[in-house]
């Protein structure tokens with residue numbers, strides 16, 4: 206996959222089959238668009254191009270941008286686009302000036318002149334240009350004068366509800382990682398560096414790798430205990446995760462900590478990815494460490510049962 210961090214380095218293609226959007230989460234609905242993009246480019250002998258924007262437009266134009274929480278970091282998106290076989294990924298720096306571009310200017314200057322678009326594939330609710338004025342209807346009416354075809358991919362539903370990034374955010378914020386997995390088509394994951402904690406975990410028989418996220422905007426699911434797969438140096442380990450403030454040990458800030466099964470390595474300073482598979486329970490305040498340990502042992506049993514069911 207060719208990656209462009211601005212359009213300056215993009216060389217106009219003979220036959221570009223293009224889609225554009227923010228694609229937060231790259232969920233099942235997004236995948237449908239990308240699958241169609243690939244299909245058309247294969248059939249037409251063209252090349253597939255994804256135009257995406259970074260930072261996320263809401264980080265730039267919304268007043269609540271501090272509160273914005275996203276499903277994917279830009280690194281995660283790059284990896285997923287590559288896995289899906291996208292040939293060209295152009296990451297357009299989304300600035301206030303760019304947000305002022307009219308939809309007509311966006312189409313003529315970028316899609317036509319810069320990229321060489323011959324076919325545009327967009328999701329059912331995609332809007333672009335100043336104040337999101339460009340819609341599918343607008344494109345279809347003007348497609349002839351722009352010299353490319355447009356195709357709209359209809360809304361993808363699961364159980365009569367639209368699959369959307371905001372719906373997945375809500376699922377995760379209420380701890381429902383099972384539903385999020387269903388809508389994403391893969392588990393929700395978090396990657397960060399392992400940092401030192403209170404060094405208490407090892408003394409209670411459950412060492413926990415405390416994960417510090419690199420990006421403040423990455424969405425952290427609801428506090429609670431989860432079944433996970435942890436990926437360390439490309440190898441997956443079963444495990445469990447606690448997200449919360451650890452009321453039992455008078456924790457003062459929120460941590461994300463993973464206990465990996467059948468693992469015994471010091472990994473401070475190294476990267477760890479956790480895939481959240483299932484919600485077990487809410488975080489609780491126990492009357493002392495003994496009750497907490499009893500509960501964590503039960504969590505481990507529940508985690509093992511979860512994996513047994515998965516394999517049966």
Ligand SMILES: Cc1cc2nc3c(=O)[nH]c(=O)nc-3n(C[C@H](O)[C@H](O)[C@H](O)COP(=O)(O)O)c2cc1C
Nearest residue numbers: 402403404405406413445447451452453464488489
């Ligand atoms: C599976 C699991 C469940 C946990 N559940 C709770 C909980 O319900 N309440 C709580 O206060 N802490 C909970 N913890 C956090 C422990 O208090 C924490 O792991 C311990 O204090 C060690 O912290 P350290 O990594 O800073 O040494 C849980 C940890 C794990 C691994």
Ligand SMILES: Nc1ncnc2c1ncn2[C@@H]1O[C@H](COP(=O)(O)OP(=O)(O)O)[C@@H](O)[C@H]1O
Nearest residue numbers: 401402403404406407412413414465470471472
């Ligand atoms: N099975 C395991 N699961 C998680 N971390 C482990 C495991 N085995 C060893 N470790 C290491 O031990 C550290 C966690 O020990 P712990 O006593 O909880 O200390 P801390 O409070 O610094 O997290 C992890 O960061 C990791 O380097």
